Amino acid sequence: MPEKHDLTPKELEDxxxxxxxxxxxxxxxxxxxxxxxxFAVTANTITAWLGQGLPVEREGTNGQAYEFRASHCYAWxxxxxxxxxxxxxxxxxxxxxxxxxxxxxKPGDSIEALSPKEKQEAIAAQLAYExxxxxxxxxxxxxxxxxxxxxxxxxxxxxxxxxxxxMERENLIAxxxxxxxxxxxxxxxxxxxxxxxxxxxxxxxxxxxxxxAETLFDA
Numbered sequence: 098m099p100e101k102h103d104l105t106p107k108e109l110e111d112x113x114x115x116x117x118x119x120x121x122x123x124x125x126x127x128x129x130x131x132x133x134x135x136f137a138v139t140a141n142t143i144t145a146w147l148g149q150g151l152p153v154e155r156e157g158t159n160g161q162a163y164e165f166r167a168s169h170c171y172a173w174x175x176x177x178x179x180x181x182x183x184x185x186x187x188x189x190x191x192x193x194x195x196x197x198x199x200x201x202x203k204p205g206d207s208i209e210a211l212s213p214k215e216k217q218e219a220i221a222a223q224l225a226y227e228x229x230x231x232x233x234x235x236x237x238x239x240x241x242x243x244x245x246x247x248x249x250x251x252x253x254x255x256x257x258x259x260x261x262x263x264m265e266r267e268n269l270i271a272x273x274x275x276x277x278x279x280x281x282x283x284x285x286x287x288x289x290x291x292x293x294x295x296x297x298x299x300x301x302x303x304x305x306x307x308x309x310a311e312t313l314f315d316a
Contacts, residue, residue, distance in 0.1 A: 103150055104173070112172035124168040126154060132165045136174065138288040139281070146174075182299045239302070246293050253289065257282035 104112070118124055133140045143151070147163075152173055157163035230236035261278040264270045270278060 104152055109152055109169055109172070112176050113168050116172040116175035118168050118171055122167070122171075124166065126164045127167055127170075128162045128164060129157075132167075132170060133284065135167060135170075137291060139284040141285075142288050178295070178299070185299055239300075243297075246296075250286075250289060250293065254286055257286060 127135055129143050130140050133143050136142075147153070150173070152166070152169040153163060154166045154169070155161075155164040227236055260282055261270075261275045264278060265272060265275045
């Protein structure tokens with residue numbers, strides 16, 4: 098779980114300036130469920146975000162609900178997405194640097210500057226390194242990840258789809274509560290779908306018609 102960092106008023110002000118609400122979205126106060134609906138996630142996700150530093154306008158107390166300012170929470174979330182993207186980019190940069198080191202190259206080396214023999218050796222070294230990573234389960238094909246996530250999502254979706262009826266049939270909930278369970282299950286599925294979509298959004302496939310790589314192992 099990411100380490101919690103409570104933003105100072107100045108940090109929060111800077112984030113709101115950097116990530117303003119989309120045009121047409123009012124800056125309003127929201128309770129926990131309203132904020133979950135605002136981001137199309139579940140209330141449980143909002144609770145988890147609270148433990149990670151989600152800014153709060155007013156703390157909840159007995160008989161008093163939490164209140165969140167839309168602009169603050171939006172900026173906080175956009176900053177987290179940016180930081181995750183930068184972390185992923187830094188990791189990929191380190192991986193490319195290691196590959197260069199393994200082939201005796203240095204940052205900025207172009208594969209076109211190598212002799213045919215050196216090109217062949219560099220490509221062979223890269224392939225061997227990737228095979229080594231796969232053998233150690235350090236490198237997983239994107240298709241395998243997609244298949245795994247789709248399988249997991251399908252399993253959870255099937256269970257949640259039947260859960261309200263099962264609970265009502267087993268007299269675990271009152272008939273009037275079934276609709277609330279359905280809403281909770283639907284919200285959980287929507288949250289999962291959004292997380293999977295964001296996972297691939299920050300790891301886009303490279304276009305086949307991209308420009309030639311500037312460095313030997315540019316992805």
